[in-house]
Amino acid sequence: MIVAEQKPMAEIKELVAPYKKVLILGCGTCVKTCFAGGEDEVAVMASALRLAFKVDGKEIHVEEQTVERQCEDEFIQESAPAIARNEAVLSLACGAGVQAMARRFKSTPLLPGVNTTFIGVLEKPGLFTEECSGCGDCKLAVFGGICPFTRCAKKLLNGPCGGSQNGKCEVSAETDCAWHLIIERLTALGQMDNLRTYIPPKNWRASLAAGPRRLFREDHVI
């Protein structure tokens, strides 16, 4: 999932300050799962903003709505009536959701309420960890299903650095050493031979070379 976290209230207050009527629009998919922008977070944000503005002696009218997915036009259409009633939208979706909204609603200011952070998983209750960099050329089969491009702080591809200690990365004692995990898992799978072959430096052309990427599925177009 896309993992995001809510921006500090001070920043959000500053973003919405020029407007008197604001729609807080949540997204019911990734950001809901990471407690940043689902229905519950929209309700809390609405209440917190009303209180914050009251403290400042100002008034704000806040409307709440959450759509299933803000990154898909079909789902964002349903927010059109609410958008027409408001001067701006505070979107609690990821950056893709905010931009999908901006694409459709050309004359409405779109304000991001969260910082989109990474592609990751819920590792245990309350802890989300980054797992994939969306590199466009997945090599997880070689590395036993653990991504060194993303999870090794130095993006090493041919074994651990000297800082790997007791399974932890030298960069942070809280972070597992990706290479420790890779070797553990390849050993368990009987695939340590994977590491006997030279793994060339990562070719980032599939992700960073030519601006924003496009994926066109001709078979889905009539």
Place this chain on the structure above:
Amino acid sequence: MRNGSKVKVTVFHCINVFSEGDSRLAAKGENVELKFVRLPCSSLVKDVFLLRAFEAGADAVVVLVCPEGACRYVEGNLRAKKRVQWVRSLLDEIGMDGNRLALFNLPPGDSSDAKPIIQKVLAQIGTTPQAELSDRPPAGQA
């Protein structure tokens, strides 16, 4: 404290911990208006409920839960505690003073502790009723 009018306190409590009739008695003589929200378990005290209590005019919000380790549903009171901590930080962030929100552990069925709790909360929130918050100069300006 607000002159003349009563200080409004909303009390969220688990039905296993507290009897409302007793607490009303406990608050007798205080310049306080109590409002109760009964919950089947304190873990159901969602963050938005706490905020909306303030929106509805509460000067302070109190959450009463069982002692740690004594929750009938094992960890309900721990969840309530975490949620109260997070809403307190949110209240601080928006300039409302997190001390307006407090959680207390009470022995189940013993409401004799209610009076000191109410007094403690009133002392904590100091002299500014919520209704007068907007009369304060903005932060940074004396």
